[in-house]
Amino acid sequence: MPWSNQTGGGSNGNGGPWGSGKKNDGPKNQGPWGGGPNGSGGGGGDNTPDLEDLIRRSQDRLKQVLPGGGGGGSGLGGANPVFIGFAALAILGFVLYNFFTFRVEPEQQGVVLRFGEMHRTTQPGLNFRLPYPLETVYTPSVTRVNRVDVGMRDNGPRSTAIRDVPEESLMLTGDENIVDVDFAVFWVINNASDYLFNVKDADETVKAVAESAMREVVGSSDIQPILTQARQITETAVQEVMQSTMDSYESGILITQVQLLKVDPPSQVIDAFRDVQAARADAERSQNEAQAYLNGILPRARGEAARIFENAAAYREQTIAEAEGQADRFVSIYEQYAIAPEVTRKRMFLETMEKVFAGTNKVILESEAGSGVVPYLPLNELNKRTTQ
Numbered sequence: 001m002p003w004s005n006q007t008g009g010g011s012n013g014n015g016g017p018w019g020s021g022k023k024n025d026g027p028k029n030q031g032p033w034g035g036g037p038n039g040s041g042g043g044g045g046d047n048t049p050d051l052e053d054l055i056r057r058s059q060d061r062l063k064q065v066l067p068g069g070g071g072g073g074s075g076l077g078g079a080n081p082v083f084i085g086f087a088a089l090a091i092l093g094f095v096l097y098n099f100f101t102f103r104v105e106p107e108q109q110g111v112v113l114r115f116g117e118m119h120r121t122t123q124p125g126l127n128f129r130l131p132y133p134l135e136t137v138y139t140p141s142v143t144r145v146n147r148v149d150v151g152m153r154d155n156g157p158r159s160t161a162i163r164d165v166p167e168e169s170l171m172l173t174g175d176e177n178i179v180d181v182d183f184a185v186f187w188v189i190n191n192a193s194d195y196l197f198n199v200k201d202a203d204e205t206v207k208a209v210a211e212s213a214m215r216e217v218v219g220s221s222d223i224q225p226i227l228t229q230a231r232q233i234t235e236t237a238v239q240e241v242m243q244s245t246m247d248s249y250e251s252g253i254l255i256t257q258v259q260l261l262k263v264d265p266p267s268q269v270i271d272a273f274r275d276v277q278a279a280r281a282d283a284e285r286s287q288n289e290a291q292a293y294l295n296g297i298l299p300r301a302r303g304e305a306a307r308i309f310e311n312a313a314a315y316r317e318q319t320i321a322e323a324e325g326q327a328d329r330f331v332s333i334y335e336q337y338a339i340a341p342e343v344t345r346k347r348m349f350l351e352t353m354e355k356v357f358a359g360t361n362k363v364i365l366e367s368e369a370g371s372g373v374v375p376y377l378p379l380n381e382l383n384k385r386t387t388q
Contacts, residue, residue, distance in 0.1 A: 102129055107143040109192040112136070118193050138196055142189040145256065148206045150214070151182035152261070170266065171215050177223040182262040183235075185210045185242070187255050194252030202253065206246075210258070213241035223265075224280075231260050 103126055104110040110122035112129055113136045129135045151169030152162050169180050187206055189195045199205050217237045218226060226234055239258040246253045265273040337344040 102127055102137050102139075104139050105141075107141050108139040109142045109189075111138045111140070111192050111196055113138070118197065121192060138192075140189055140192050140195060142192055144188065146187050146203070146206075148185045148187070148203055148210060149182075150185065150207055150210050151180075168211055171218045173218055173223040173226065174220050175222045178266050179218065179223055179226060180262065180264050180266055181214060181218065181226075181260065183210070183214065183238075183258060183260045185255065186257040186259070187253050189252055190254040191252030194250050196252075198249060199251045199253070202251070205249070205251065206242075206253065206255075209242050209245045210238070213238045213245065216241060227263055227265075231263065235260055 102110065104122055104124045106124045108124060110127055112119045112122060112127075114130070114134065116136070119135070129137055151165055153165055154162055164180075164182070166180070169182050171179055171181055173179055185206055195202065217234055221230065221234065235258045239255050242255045242258070246255065264270060333344065333348070
């Protein structure tokens with residue numbers, strides 16, 4: 001038995017770990033330190049305290065594990081002081097580590113409650129606390145990115161199929177069309193105390209708020225932008241609405257991203273909707289071609305109009321300049337005519353005749369030759385030379 005080294009087990013069967021190993025006439029219901037239930041332990045007479053005997057027995061059991069650890073004496077005075085010191089330090093360290101400290105991982109934040117009331121928050125590492133039930137510690141993960149899917153579900157970890165949830169994904173747009181929207185919401189904890197005490201089920205709360213926000217944004221938009229170019233705008237608007245709602249709840253949750261996964265018309269009318277989309281695409285293509293033709297012809301027309309305008313302006317300036325030049329020439333000729341009328345008149349006659357006969361064939365006859373022999377003039381040769 002483990003207590004085989006006890007000294008003199010009594011006939012009353014009190015030789016266990018709390019018994020004295022001695023037969024006495026005192027009360028039989030002695031406590032662990034030798035006293036009875038009336039609190040008279042450690043009194044005079046033969047009822048000596050059993051603390052020394054308990055320490056001796058503990059030393060005897062430790063000797064079996066560490067043969068060189070105990071001294072050769074008996075009683076408390078014979079124990080090895082070094083061994084007792086190390087044992088006391090080990091017990092003290094164990095008690096402090098398990099009852100007065102707690103560890104917070106790098107991705108966590110510690111929230112300490114004192115008597116059930118929020119007292120403080122702690123950073124990652126080893127922290128001190130009062131033992132339970134004085135203080136209670138919660139360590140939620142504040143850096144982990146959580147994901148909530150709305151409008152779809154997976155069929156378990158062993159399946160890659162996605163199951164659609166129409167009661168969550170079907171939504172009514174602002175132009176009274178139905179659209180099937182599947183999206184995911186990513187969130188983290190930014191206030192651990194608010195997250196622990198203001199939200200009961202974070203995933204369900206985020207999911208409900210996300211569905212409500214998406215219905216609000218989709219209900220105020222037309223279906224065409226949601227399906228095409230306004231996906232990023234829709235995601236940003238839903239994220240802002242969600243964050244505003246979560247802040248009003250004081251949930252301690254930060255919405256980091258809203259991602260649209262699928263935005264399609266309902267499956268029952270998707271073929272007809274695709275035909276409508278194709279017709280709209282053709283209409284937009286025709287409009288773009290017409291706009292391209294307009295953009296090409298209009299600048300050319302404007303350039304031609306500007307050229308005509310410039311030519312007209314140039315002709316006007318030329319005509320005015322020529323008229324002014326003719327007027328100035330006439331004034332200058334008149335001034336010379338006033339000085340010498342006969343000379344000016346003859347010069348004007350000659351200049352006029354020069355202009356008149358400049359492009360015609362001319363035959364000159366001498367009027368003073370009389371009726372005698374007329375000199376021969378090779379008129380045909382003159383005409384040929386003129387032509388050449």
